[in-house]
Amino acid sequence: MAGNGRLHPLTFFTAIAFIVIGALLAAGGAYLIALKGSWYYAITGAAIVLTGLLLLIRRRSALLLFALVLFGSTIWAVVEVRFDFWQLMPRLWIWVLLALWLLIPFVHRGAMHGPPANPRAARTPLAAAIVLALLLGVGTFFHDPHDRPGRIDVEAAADANQPDTNAGTGRAPGDWIDYGGSPLAQRYAPLAQITPQNASQLKVAWTYRTGDMPGPGDPTETTDENTPIKVGDTIFLCTPHSKVIALDATSGKEKWRFDPQIQSPIGFKHWEHMTCRGVAYYDPAMHAAAAVSAPAEASAQPASDTAVTADQASAASASVPAAPPAPVQTPAQTTALAECPRRLFLPTADARLIALDADTGKPCASFGKNGAIDLRANIGPFTPGGYYSTSPPAVFGKLVIVGGHVTDNESNNEPSGVIRAFDVNDGHLVWNWDSGNPDATAPIAPGGTYVRNSPNMWSMFSVDEKRGIIYLPMGNQTPDQWGGQRTQQAEKFAAGLVALDAATGKLRWNYQFTHHDLWDMDVGGQPTLVDLQTAQGTQPAVIASTKQGSIYVLNRETGQPIVPINEMPVPQGAAKGDRTSPTQAVSALNFNPPRVTEADMWGTTPFDQLWCRVKFRSLRYDGPFTPPSEQGTLVFPGNFGVFDWGGISVDPVRQILIANPDYMAFTSKLIPREKLQEGATSTSETSGIKQARGTPYAYEISAFLSPLGIPCQAPPWGYMAGVDLRTNKIAWMHKNGTIVDSAPLPIPMPLGVPSLGGTMVTAGGVAFLTGTLDQYVRAYDVHDGRKLWEARLPAGGQATPMSYADASGKQYLLVTAGGHGSLGTKAGDYVIAYTLQ
Structure with missing residues (x-):
């Protein structure tokens, strides 16, 4: 010790370190107080x-x-966040370390003067404060205030007797012929070999590498979101660069591959993203079972046990055209x-729709x-990469x-979001539905142009083959904000x-979920079709998951709500020249x-x-649906939404819905055109400066992160959840995933991380998910959400898994x-099959 x-x-x-830390x-x-924040x-x-x-002046009272x-902190x-360990820890751990440092003899012995006279009396309160903080940490570590345990009790007979939901469709129960498993998009495999009792025994059966990796000339948002399909003994998949590969379903060995040699006049780097979510399959023997058009009487009238009024049924019937006569097969079509x-039908990144022989490629x-x-x-014209179909056709x-992705926020003069139906044999245009001119469904004249900038449908269709209806989850008219x-x-x-x-493109009905959408609340998830067991009897339902968090359940014949939807008042005060809806629809x-x-x-x-508190206080935020502003607005839920294109999965037998909700806030800021800096650019659809040419504003959008790249809003950010569709109540909800692959240090803290990609369920009562930010595939018991198994993936798994036999x-x-x-997430080119060993 130094002298006196x-x-x-x-x-x-x-002492100097304390002064600097305290001053900052x-x-x-x-500044936070000036923004009316915490003192x-x-x-x-x-x-x-x-x-x-x-x-510095050597006073023992420094320890007191x-x-x-530390006591006050x-x-x-505790007053702020109660007993939430993962919120308490970042508030206290630095102060605990500093307190422990002060207790080191070589540090505090330099403080020799002043009260208390006994040095131990100075150390004891500090030690007590440390013990209190540590006990609080230990006591709260095993308590999860965000966990919602529960169980969906299902009749034993339902578990034991799983019918084949593909019956009558020409699809074998061991196949996964459509993106969502079947045209109903339930993401349900009627296979029961894997169960909660044996899921922990899953092992790798085979691994295949496509060889398609992101290159230096690719856009930042090059993504592998593909869900393969399986027909007979063959698996078909597509890669981000629109290559199609056929594999043997048992061994994973390649049968053939097709490379469309996608082209761009400016290269790909300046595109916003590149992806292929899947291919579609056509078999005349199988698809002949689908009616050319359901009879008007059958498709328009609600079933006798559905809860709709006579007026609603009459209105639905009036909107349905009479069924056209069945087409005659022409000689050219017979040759084709x-x-x-x-x-196979492949949508490519350079805006082509290619038909391939499924046997040869x-x-x-x-x-x-x-x-x-x-x-x-x-x-009409568009920037290369600004229009193509990222998702499989129906x-x-x-x-x-087929629909098409239109680049968000490029300008107010982008391509139409038209939906087009082509003949599967020769490719001639049969009908088109353009939301900007919805009644003109006859094929457009060769020199005509669809309505520019009309809302598009970039996600996946679902199809009710029995009723002859196709369902479109719609985006909005760009720009978003x-x-x-x-x-x-x-x-x-x-x-x-x-x-x-589906046969004519004529409108049956529509239901809007977000009015005058200013928050990029596209309906991204593929709608799921299921026959629901309700108090009014079995109803044919369509279930739509949405970015704002509502899950809308409608009668799929009439569009009328099965689960109540209420119009709720929302914040007002749009930017100059804009307006807001006074209410929004909440399920x-x-x-x-x-x-x-x-x-x-x-x-x-x-x-x-x-820093996050200051940023929060500097933004405009009046709750959900706070309008965009020049000040800057907190958008929560953010642009990835609570649910994005991964949608939800449904066990139609047990009447259980499985979902992976996310909670990540974003910020947006309107930038008047005259204040826009030269050369401002965007790196992806969810970050950077959006030009929105032709409007008074550009705008900036980004995830709400701290300077360290960590979310500003507290975890959990991702869950797995189960809904009992017999009661339409959330039965269980557990945070899901760790930050092992997204934190500076690879520590698997179980905070619950976002996931992009969807869930799937099996007749065995097991759900699967791969889309979390950590690189794992996990299995869950559908009854209570219990994690049954997990396996490390060699790259990010931001796609929806599937199951086959x-x-x-x-x-x-x-x-x-x-x-x-x-x-x-880590890039890769892996397709991995697991089975019981």
């Missing part, structure tokens, strides 16, 4: 500065003062069928021009029906669900998050937490692990 005339160097440096905290805290940081910062000054800081933290009897020359249709036809009867120029026609069909007659079945408060701001330390009846789980560019 001077400080020990360790005490001196400790006090300065930030003063804690300013007061605590001042106390820490004073602690440092007392150390810091004991008070502990009490304040002989050439390619079983077909060769283009079907009779389809379109040399096997391809140019989807750029009749939509097949109904002898039609292949300012809608002052939107047309009445565009407003009618945006951000909702549209039901079309009684929803995963809508509670309103964010300053106490919900998070961080790894008090410093980034303080081989010729021997062995059940497999199939996973795509290729990573996601904008989420920053």
